[in-house]
Amino acid sequence: MNQAVTLDAKSPDPRLGQVLKLAVMAVGGQGGGVLTNWIIDLAERNGYAAQATSVAGVAQRTGATIYYVEMLPESDRQPVFALAPAEGDVDILIAAEMMEAGRAIMRGFVTPDRTTLIASSHRALAVSEKIVPGTGLADSRAVAKAAEESAAKFVAFDMEAMARDAGSVISASLFGALAGSGTLPFPAETYRETIRASGRGVDASLAAFEAAREAAAAGRTPTTTELTEAAPEPGGVLPPAATPVHEDADPERMVGPDAMLSEWEALTDRAKALPEPVVPLAQAGLRKLVDYQDVAYGREYLDRLDAILARDRAAGGEAQGFDFTANAAKYLATAMAYDDIPRVADLKTRKGRFERINDEMRAPDGTLVHVTEYMHPRAEEAISVMPARLGAWVEARPHLVSALDRAINRGRRLRTDRLAGFAMLYVVAGLRKRRRGMLRHGREMAHIETWLDTALGRLDTDYAHATETLKIRRLIKGYSDTHARGLAKFDKVMSGATLVEGRDDAADWTARLITAALKAPQGEALDGALQTIRSFTTAGEA
Amino acid sequence: MAERSFKKEVEQLRIGAGETFRGEGILAITKALLENGVGYVGGYQGAPISHLMDVLADAEELMGELGIRFEANASEAAAAAMLAASVHYPIRGAVTFKSTVGTNVASDALANLASGGVNGGALIIVGEDYGEGSSIMQERSHAFAMKSQIWLLDPRPNLPSITDAVRQGFELSEASNTPVMLQLRIRCCHVHGAFEAKDNVPPPLTVREALSSPQRDTSRIVLPPASFQHEKQKIEVRWPAAVDYIKDNKLNEFFGPEQGKVGIVLQGGMYNGVIRALQRLGLADVYGDTEIPLYCLNVTYPLVDDEFLAFCEGKDAVLIVEEGQPDHIEQSLRSILHKAGHGVKVAGKDVLPMAGEYTGQVMLDGLEAFLAKYAGDTMPDRARAPNRPGPVPDLSEVVPGRPPGFCTGCPERPIFAAMKLVEEETGPHQVSADIGCHLFSIMPPFEIGGTTMGYGLGPASNAAFDGGGEKRPISIIGDGGFWHNGLSSSIGNAVFNKSDGVTIVVDNYYSAATGGQDILSSRANNKTKATQNPITEAVKGVGVKWVRQIDRTYDVNKMRETLREALTTDHEGPKVIVASSECMLNRQRREKPLLAKAIKEGRRVERPKFGVDEEVCTGDHACMRLSGCPSLTLKMPDDPLRDDPIAHIDQSCVGCGNCGEVADAAILCPSFYQADLVHNPKPMETRMARWQRRAIDWLQERRAGKRLAREAVR
Structure with missing residues (x-):
């Protein structure tokens, strides 16, 4: 029965090596289909038989999508092509976004023996990255590192920006990078012919194509700065206390009347005289506060910093690089420049704002720009700007508060390009001058006092813990309910920090609490971490 | 369209x-x-x-x-x-x-x-x-x-x-x-x-x-x-x-030599995958000419007994390549062999997985396993000592999932933002969903919606809760599902059973999830189809008394109030809210060329866009948790005092208004502004604007002369 033909041992058909396999991984809406059609046209133009497939459907709606192309020099017979990429069997992988490059690597489509990985280093953030209250951005550097290891050749740069600069879309720059990578045996001119034949936005597409082709031919890969800017910090890990400043960048200038500028110079000199690690933060803080209030407020800030520095020095802070003062410089400035209505109104009525908006909107000459602000003031905000005693008096009368709320609490849309709307905000911005007498100011200052005292109180016994205590301030941000939630989290972490006081790992625990608090909006992770702390501290259920 | x-x-x-x-x-x-x-x-x-x-x-x-x-x-x-x-x-x-x-x-x-x-x-x-x-x-x-x-x-x-x-x-x-x-x-x-x-x-x-x-x-x-x-x-x-x-008519095809030690029976749809695996194993050339006999079932039902038996003749073993489960074909073929008393060995869902897609790697592994088992002595070099690629770097902790979501400017986003705001007041509700784009509300940031039982069946799948209770059940149905069979299966059903529930009909003028085809209630004029039949009329026609029509879903406040009312009214019987705004994908496709043409012709055109005042944004991302819009993204401020990225609206913004409306309704923050670009303004308008601008400039200069400001935000 078994006179079957035996199989000859042999290697795969050498022509199989000529089959070029190319996959495109994109985010729905990026125009992966356009790119795929171009590649097909290019292949056929160069005498290749080509086949393309895609998985469309709902995945188009901002989800991850994949397109796949195979090609072989045309002959009198039709080759059999596969309809989907296989692990370890892809020659060219084009990722239209950095994390999609990561996804391709994870799926095994990028292998060191054969795959050229062409990736745009820009980020289209996934929803999960955006909704984290702190920093939830994925780490592009980890993907770049994996790409260097996994790909035979790695070409990556910001093809999105390149396309945008040329007034085109990313498919054009991806096509250019494909040409520049030299992985397909086709002359650059045939790529251009393909773009020309497509007939729409040809000049812009060609410009984007050329820019990307040259960059890819030069073998560009993203610099660390580019990747860092794309993803400031890996998800879940807190950035260092001081975000590094661009060292070559000139410090931002202040503008205003000459008399005030000379006062300002004196203050800057004071800030410059601070220990070196503190200087950039103190300068930024000073700028922020003078801009926020006035020169005197900046002086107040420096006075406080001086006092803090003296305590820091006494606690042996020099050996710690004055980390405590540096963090104080950062968080004290943020705390003193709390967000209130005069501040918002001030920022929205500044001189340069219309130009900034025109730039942002790329408004062509001859167009008008209407600007509408979305404000929703409540009684709380109105009371907070009242003189302290009046505010406290009103606040103690619930009926009055609710009457006030009924009168005020509603969404207001203000047209600030019109005089009436502008004037209203302008007047509110003018309240800045009376800020020091307002109810809110007194409260903020008291809050700052308590916080600083707590931190300073730990300085002599546990330097690291004292510094972490300063950092808890990071949790306070946002407006209205979000601000209230931030305050509640701040209180919780402060109490947690008190629970661990005296332990060797107090600073670690406090840092962990901050991270937990930044993870979820309602603070579920924070409550869990606090629970853990209570389980090993004697305080029990607080 | x-x-x-x-x-x-x-x-x-x-x-x-x-x-x-x-x-x-x-x-x-x-x-x-x-x-x-x-x-x-x-x-x-x-x-x-x-x-x-x-x-x-x-x-x-x-x-x-x-x-x-x-x-x-x-x-x-x-x-x-x-x-x-x-x-x-x-x-x-x-x-x-x-x-x-x-x-x-x-x-x-x-x-x-x-x-x-x-x-x-x-x-x-x-x-x-x-x-x-x-x-x-x-x-x-x-x-x-x-x-x-x-x-x-x-x-x-x-x-x-x-x-x-x-x-x-x-x-x-x-x-x-x-x-x-x-x-x-x-x-x-x-x-x-x-x-x-x-x-x-x-x-x-x-x-x-x-x-x-x-x-x-x-x-x-x-x-x-x-x-x-x-x-x-x-x-x-x-x-x-x-x-x-x-x-x-030889509908089923045979490839490769007639005789062989082993053979493969495959679904026609699996042909390219099988050939690719054989190519990689060195057993087929680029044109699919193979040394393994193949029996390609272009007709998978009914099977042809004697064709199959003839194929098995003289072979030691056959592999059945059948994607999906149950293994209907394998069972039938085994039964044919059994009845015929044929002794050929059969492999199928043992070397290949029972469930899941037969991707390139799965097919390669399965074929290799089959050949190694039944034709091992004649295996080609590649298969005997396969050159496996090294382990793949683990990026699972880094690369975020990217499920499909609402498009930029989607009119369904504000509906779910309003629902989320209501749930913040009242706690979560029993929510059933239907089929359609609105299902993306199940994903972050909204995370609303429990079940999906089928097209047009959203409200029907809340039927067990129709009797009511302390909180009313909410169901969602798209206009596509509504006309597919929702009017009878869901709405009629609710009326007949005196449902206490609330139904939101998401009306985006198209069968949007499937590519924007026109349906009965589409607003477009369609030469060959009758459109413009309002959903509210249909709903009233089957006996719903409590019906609310919302003509602009982006009005989050109104959406929220209507929802609140529906959840609290003492009206007996189903409460139906029809929330209508055009699918933004289709709207852009429709309007963009028209607007471009109008601008070119010198006609007055207003184009809205949204922006964020960087200094006002504190980076708490509360707006993101009520949006998920692709154009509302993050950027790192150039400020050493700040730790977290702030909101940023990129160029893809279509100015739908959701950001501002949500910021207002949820009292989030005043960072958002709307900028309407007025192309080809009227001369009077330009004059008025110039005059007001001069007054504003004067006020700004006045204040700037009395204070210090950072150059970047002066």
Whole structure:
């Protein structure tokens, strides 16, 4: 029965090596289909038989999508092509976004023996990255590192920006990078012919194509700065206390009347005289506060910093690089420049704002720009700007508060390009001058006092813990309910920090609490971490 | 107006014999229908055959010339019922829909159709939404073919094969008086290729002509006693006729040598995958010439016993490559062997996985395992010492998931933002969802919605809670699902049962998730379809008394108030909110060229966009948690004092208004501003603006002269 033909041992058909396999991984809406059609046209133009497939459907709606192309020099017979990429069997992988490059690597489509990985280093953030209250951005550097290891050749740069600069879309720059990578045996001119034949936005597409082709031919890969800017910090890990400043960048200038500028110079000199690690933060803080209030407020800030520095020095802070003062410089400035209505109104009525908006909107000459602000003031905000005693008096009368709320609490849309709307905000911005007498100011200052005292109180016994205590301030941000939630989290972490006081790992625990608090909006992770702390501290259920 | 226009491609449908057709698989299918004298076509959109419906709609003019009737059916059931025209009349008809969900809906009509049998060829083209990119439960159409005795074609995934299958399908249907299902997988629908065209053929008898001489044959109607005869007829007459046709016309194909130690039996749709695995194992060349005998089942139901037995003759072992489960084909083939007492060894779902898509790697591993086991001594070098790639870097902690979500400016986003705000006040509700774009509300940031039981069944799937309780149940249904069968199954059902629940009808003017096809309530003028039938009228017509129409979903406050009212009113019976705003994807496609033209012609045009005042934003991301808009993203401020990224609106913003409305409704923060670009303003307007601007400039200068400000935000 078994006179079957035996199989000859042999290697795969050498022509199989000529089959070029190319996959495109994109985010729905990026125009992966356009790119795929171009590649097909290019292949056929160069005498290749080509086949393309895609998985469309709902995945188009901002989800991850994949397109796949195979090609072989045309002959009198039709080759059999596969309809989907296989692990370890892809020659060219084009990722239209950095994390999609990561996804391709994870799926095994990028292998060191054969795959050229062409990736745009820009980020289209996934929803999960955006909704984290702190920093939830994925780490592009980890993907770049994996790409260097996994790909035979790695070409990556910001093809999105390149396309945008040329007034085109990313498919054009991806096509250019494909040409520049030299992985397909086709002359650059045939790529251009393909773009020309497509007939729409040809000049812009060609410009984007050329820019990307040259960059890819030069073998560009993203610099660390580019990747860092794309993803400031890996998800879940807190950035260092001081975000590094661009060292070559000139410090931002202040503008205003000459008399005030000379006062300002004196203050800057004071800030410059601070220990070196503190200087950039103190300068930024000073700028922020003078801009926020006035020169005197900046002086107040420096006075406080001086006092803090003296305590820091006494606690042996020099050996710690004055980390405590540096963090104080950062968080004290943020705390003193709390967000209130005069501040918002001030920022929205500044001189340069219309130009900034025109730039942002790329408004062509001859167009008008209407600007509408979305404000929703409540009684709380109105009371907070009242003189302290009046505010406290009103606040103690619930009926009055609710009457006030009924009168005020509603969404207001203000047209600030019109005089009436502008004037209203302008007047509110003018309240800045009376800020020091307002109810809110007194409260903020008291809050700052308590916080600083707590931190300073730990300085002599546990330097690291004292510094972490300063950092808890990071949790306070946002407006209205979000601000209230931030305050509640701040209180919780402060109490947690008190629970661990005296332990060797107090600073670690406090840092962990901050991270937990930044993870979820309602603070579920924070409550869990606090629970853990209570389980090993004697305080029990607080 | 569908998402994609095929007007240009449709011109290719006119080409005749001697010319080469190039394009997508689905377009090729349309061409094949025209070449084979089809008399009428219909269907219901859904991936992966949405484009087929779009192509047919765009080709309506051409079809009219040929005397072909096209109908965009209300549902898959309606499409399948349309095939009734082929029961008594010798007219070829074809319908198309997504499977298996569409087949589920159509199964009543399909069963009746199959029982009575057909006179003219009846073809059901199903887009098998299985494997990567699928949006539905993973099931097989095969079971439907088996249960109703409908023949199932599964051709090799290339244009010549699938277009041939259309012809063969009609002929097989006529030869055996049985409807035929033509199964096309996702990638096959979208494959780009070429085939030799033939001339289009007008139907020998048009449906119009048939109307003039009505025919009937009671023996084809599913009524006792005929229905008992039908069952016997299926087995005793139609089945053997089908098998004869399949054999005589060589529908199933053989590749490779006739004799071999081992062989592979495969579904036609698996052919390219099997060949690629054989190529990688060194057992096939680029053209698919292989040393392993292959038996390619282009017809997977019914199977041809003697063809299969002949293939097994002289072989030690055969591998059955059958994607999906249950393993209907393997079971049948094993049963054939068993009955014939054949000793060949069979491998299938032991070396290949029982469940899941047969991707490149799965196929390679499975074939390799099979060959190593049954043909190990003759294995090629590659397979004996496979050169495996190293481990893949683990980026699972880094790379975020990217599920599909609402598009930029989607009008459904504010509906769910409002729902989330209501839930912040009242706590979570029992929420049932339907099928459609609104399902993305299940994903972050909204995370709303419990179940999805089927198209048009959102409110119906809350029926157990209709009696009410402390909190009212909420159900969501799209306009697509509403007209598909929601009006009766969900709304009528709720009225009849005096439901206490709240239903939100998400009306975006199209069947949006499937590509923006028009439906009954679409606002567009459609030359061949009756649109502009309001949902509220329909709802009132079936007896709903509490109906609210919201004409701008972006009004989050109103949306929230209406929802609150619906949840608290003491009105008895169902509460229905129709939330209407046009699908932004379609709106942009419609408006963009018009606006560009208007601007060019010097007409006044306002274009809204949103922005964020960087200094005002504190980076708490509360707005993101009520949005998820792709254009609302993050950027790192150039400020050493700040730790966290802040909100940023990129160039893709379409100015839908959601950011501002949500910031207002949720009292989030005053960072957002709306900037309306006024192109070609009126002279008076420009003058007024200039005058006001001068006054504002004066005020700004005045203040700037009395203070210090940072240069970046002066």
